[in-house]
Amino acid sequence: MTKRALITGITGQDGSYLAEHLLGLGYQVWGLCRGQANPRKDRIAKLIPELSFVDGDLMDQGSLVSAVDLVQPDEVYNLGAISFVPMSWQQPELVTEVNGLGVLRMLEAVRMVSGLSKSSGGATRGQIRFYQASSSEMFGKVAESPQRETTFLHPRSPYGVAKTFGHYITRNYRESYGMYGVSGILFNHESPRRGAEFVTRKISLAVAQIKLGLLDKLSLGNLDAERDWGFAGDYVRAMHLMLQQEEPGDYVVGTGTMHKVSDAARIAFEHVGLDWRDHVVVDPGLVRPAEVETLCADSGNARRELGWKPEVDFEELMRMMVESDLRQASRERDYSRLLATGASGPSGLLGNW
Secondary structure, eight states: OOEEEEEETTHHHHHHHHHHHHHHHEHHHHEESSSSOOOOOOOOOOOEEHHHHHOOTTTTTHHHHHHHHHHHHHOEEEOOOOTTTHHHHHHHHHHIIIIIIIHHHHHHHHHHHTTTGGGEEEEETTTTTEEEEGGGGGTHHHHHBBBOOSSSSOOSSSSHHHHHHHHHHHHHHHHHHEEEEEEEEEEEOOTTSTTTHHHHHHHHHHHHHTTSOOOOEESOOOOOOOOOOOOOHHHHHHHHTTSSSSOOOOOEESSSSSEHHHHHHHHHHHHTTGGGGGTTTEEEEGSSSSSSOOOOBBBBIIIIIIIOOOOSOHHHHHHHHHHHHHHHHHHHHHHHHHHTTTOOOOOOOOOOO
């Protein structure tokens, strides 16, 4: 029988890669999308034409129940979130509503449609399986390094706090209702589809524009902040594997290797034959109020129990992103020249994402 999956956050980086992966495995895939006139929905529909959509909003409990009841999924992947950490200081209440209470609403929708109650504890087979996108930002002020599933959580941003709530409420529903609910504690994962506000994509976009003479300087914050960065296409495989296990459990997913922001800039600029120190300037205004300095994953359990391992290393990832942005920047430059000369051209450019 063909499996059915429902993905929240379908228009984001992870949602798109996960949808492609599941469709490649023969799944029927639905993406939860808020509102009909959604330009991001149009973009992903063109990228993945086999994808189906269902209306729903992580801030509206009723819409989530209706969506789960309509799709009748075997698996629900809750990737929907406001994922840009700095925004959580600007709009902490909104980020908490979506990233924290949104998880609770999704769990409740799955519980209600599955007909689970506290008396059904332990009944994890033959029901909807639930994946929660937890985050390495939950570790925050790290108690040990590298971080594993048992590492103490000390989030350092409203984003991290909201994700911690989502992580624990998923565990609570697993223990209270016997729900097959797991959390993937994913460390930073990037791709050409990453939003332009994230530092790796900000770097790759700027490198492409500087190489083409469209920009001169790139402003960055803390160049010494270190992260365990991997490729999003690798990480969605781990999400799927977590829901295929006999018993539900939480897993840390990462490469186990750290790089500084300055390393990302160096690799990206070197790929186009430039010295990053000639173009990068530090802007103190881009430094977080409470910085998370060092995050590094111990994904030993995921490697042993899931049989998962990353396939794209950091240097390859940065080069991949630069190449993609070079192609996009070149197309946009050529199109602008066409417009300047009065020549006819395409009505619009989709770009990477």
